Amino acid sequence: MKIKSAEFETSATGLANVPRLAQPEIALIGRSNVGKSSLLNLLAERRDLARVSDLPGKTRLMNFYSINRNWRLVDLPGYGYAKVSKSERADFNEAAADYIEGRKNLRAVLVLIDSRLEPQPIDLAFVEWLVETKVTFGVVFTKTDKQSVSQTQASVARFRAVALDGLDPAPAIFLSSAKTKAGRTEILRYIASRL
Numbered sequence: 001m002k003i004k005s006a007e008f009e010t011s012a013t014g015l016a017n018v019p020r021l022a023q024p025e026i027a028l029i030g031r032s033n034v035g036k037s038s039l040l041n042l043l044a045e046r047r048d049l050a051r052v053s054d055l056p057g058k059t060r061l062m063n064f065y066s067i068n069r070n071w072r073l074v075d076l077p078g079y080g081y082a083k084v085s086k087s088e089r090a091d092f093n094e095a096a097a098d099y100i101e102g103r104k105n106l107r108a109v110l111v112l113i114d115s116r117l118e119p120q121p122i123d124l125a126f127v128e129w130l131v132e133t134k135v136t137f138g139v140v141f142t143k144t145d146k147q148s149v150s151q152t153q154a155s156v157a158r159f160r161a162v163a164l165d166g167l168d169p170a171p172a173i174f175l176s177s178a179k180t181k182a183g184r185t186e187i188l189r190y191i192a193s194r195l
């Protein structure tokens with residue numbers, strides 16, 4: 001897909017003030033600092049459409065970006081700033097959860113996972129919850145430039161085994177790097193297929 005235009009449209013605190021429907025939406029979500037803003041900029045081919053930061057947990061707003069004036073990328077608030085134990089219900093951002101459960105024009109959620117880490121309890125809890133909502137989702141493993149291909153493959157295999165085993169349909173999986181631009185074409189192709 002060619003990106004002809006990418007513009008910030010609006011921010012929303014909850015479903016009450018999201019943009020009016022009409023355009024299909026693809027949402028990005030993940031733990032704070034996973035590389036969500038960087039992926040958004042990579043997909044939109046803009047250097048600073050979303051703010052990239054070393055400080056985790058900076059925003060609790062949903063940000064809507066209009067792409068090619070006919071679909072939207074939605075940057076959902078990051079989750080998991082606080083540590084969550086396995087027994088606790090994960091404290092996902094309420095606005096994001098409401099949006100995912102209630103947004104009619106949501107075509108897919110992309111869950112971002114740091115490719116360098118062991119499966120994190122909050123990511124597992126979030127994916128489990130996503131499966132329950134029956135929303136279509138894909139998994140993007142970020143920052144793959146920071147380690148070897150075999151380390152990334154091992155990490156993906158571990159995550160699949162604990163979080164994605166037996167899911168039907170199997171979620172799409174992507175390996176990405178904002179630095180090398182790996183994954184961009186594949187993710188945009190997936191998005192196009194969902195619009």
Ligand code: GDP
Nearest residue numbers: 032033034035036037038052053143177178179
């Ligand atoms: P967000 O909090 O999830 O939006 O994450 P950001 O996009 O702000 O990124 C957090 C930090 O990780 C920043 O310092 C980014 O430069 C860095 N980062 C994000 N993606 C990548 C990547 O693919 N490769 C590398 N090497 N660094 C990345």
